[in-house]
Amino acid sequence: AQSVTQLDSQVPVFEEAPVELRCNYSSSVSVYLFWYVQYPNQGLQLLLKYLSGSTLVKGINGFEAEFNKSQTSFHLRKPSVHISDTAEYFCAVSDFSSASKIIFGSGTRLSIRP
Amino acid sequence: DTGVSQDPRHKITKRGQNVTFRCDPISEHNRLYWYRQTLGQGPEFLTYFQNEAQLEKSRLLSDRFSAERPKGSFSTLEIQRTEQGDSAMYLCASRPSGGATDTQYFGPGTRLTVL
Numbered sequence: 066a067q068s069v070t071q072l073d074s075q076v077p078v079f080e081e082a083p084v085e086l087r088c089n090y091s092s093s094v095s096v097y098l099f100w101y102v103q104y105p106n107q108g109l110q111l112l113l114k115y116l117s118g119s120t121l122v123k124g125i126n127g128f129e130a131e132f133n134k135s136q137t138s139f140h141l142r143k144p145s146v147h148i149s150d151t152a153e154y155f156c157a158v159s160d161f162s163s164a165s166k167i168i169f170g171s172g173t174r175l176s177i178r179p
Numbered sequence: 180d181t182g183v184s185q186d187p188r189h190k191i192t193k194r195g196q197n198v199t200f201r202c203d204p205i206s207e208h209n210r211l212y213w214y215r216q217t218l219g220q221g222p223e224f225l226t227y228f229q230n231e232a233q234l235e236k237s238r239l240l241s242d243r244f245s246a247e248r249p250k251g252s253f254s255t256l257e258i259q260r261t262e263q264g265d266s267a268m269y270l271c272a273s274r275p276s277g278g279a280t281d282t283q284y285f286g287p288g289t290r291l292t293v294l
Contacts, residue, residue, distance in 0.1 A: 111283075155222075169222050
């Protein structure tokens with residue numbers, strides 16, 4: 066079974082400052098890793114995903130994440146945030162099974178202060 | 180490509196009533212998933228379909244819940260005898276079948292409030 070831990074439930078940051086949202090996962094098998102974003106009153110949108118290859122993954126809206134197998138982490142970063150980045154961010158894993166269901170973390174609410 | 184759509188977007192019901200939600204996946208997406216998201220939590224997997232076949236159900240899906248995808252296109256999720264604990268956002272997602280690397284695309288969700 067897999068699980069995902071998002072260490073921070075809320076992260077306040079000033080506009081144009083850098084941000085890192087932390088994510089650790091647990092799995093006995095190889096997994097795919099994802100970050101999804103949920104804007105208020107909207108569905109989930111994929112930011113980026115790690116499947117294999119380079120451990121640094123670039124996504125939409127200037128976000129990137131680094132896969133660290135030894136630390137079982139997949140932290141999300143952005144060098145300079147904007148007010149429009151205010152949202153809930155979910156780290157998630159999916160195994161290689163035929164179901165490919167996604168296991169989500171509990172989310173991190175990113176709030177941007179002007 | 181109109182994306183995944185869900186109807187209704189909001190539903191308020193009284194405890195004990197039955198409710199039904201609909202999900203229309205992206206055209207030609209063989210796989211369809213249902214998730215439930217409660218306040219302050221990430222989505223939790225409920226069930227998924229490959230075409231019209233329901234291939235896996237979570238233990239979260241009690242006997243009061245039933246999902247169908249009769250023609251392999253849209254899907255419905257019915258909750259019978261609703262309870263206050265059923266209040267949540269119900270999310271639908273779809274993806275093509277085949278490679279496990281394919282992305283799931285999520286709909287906007289149906290927010291259920293049970294009074």
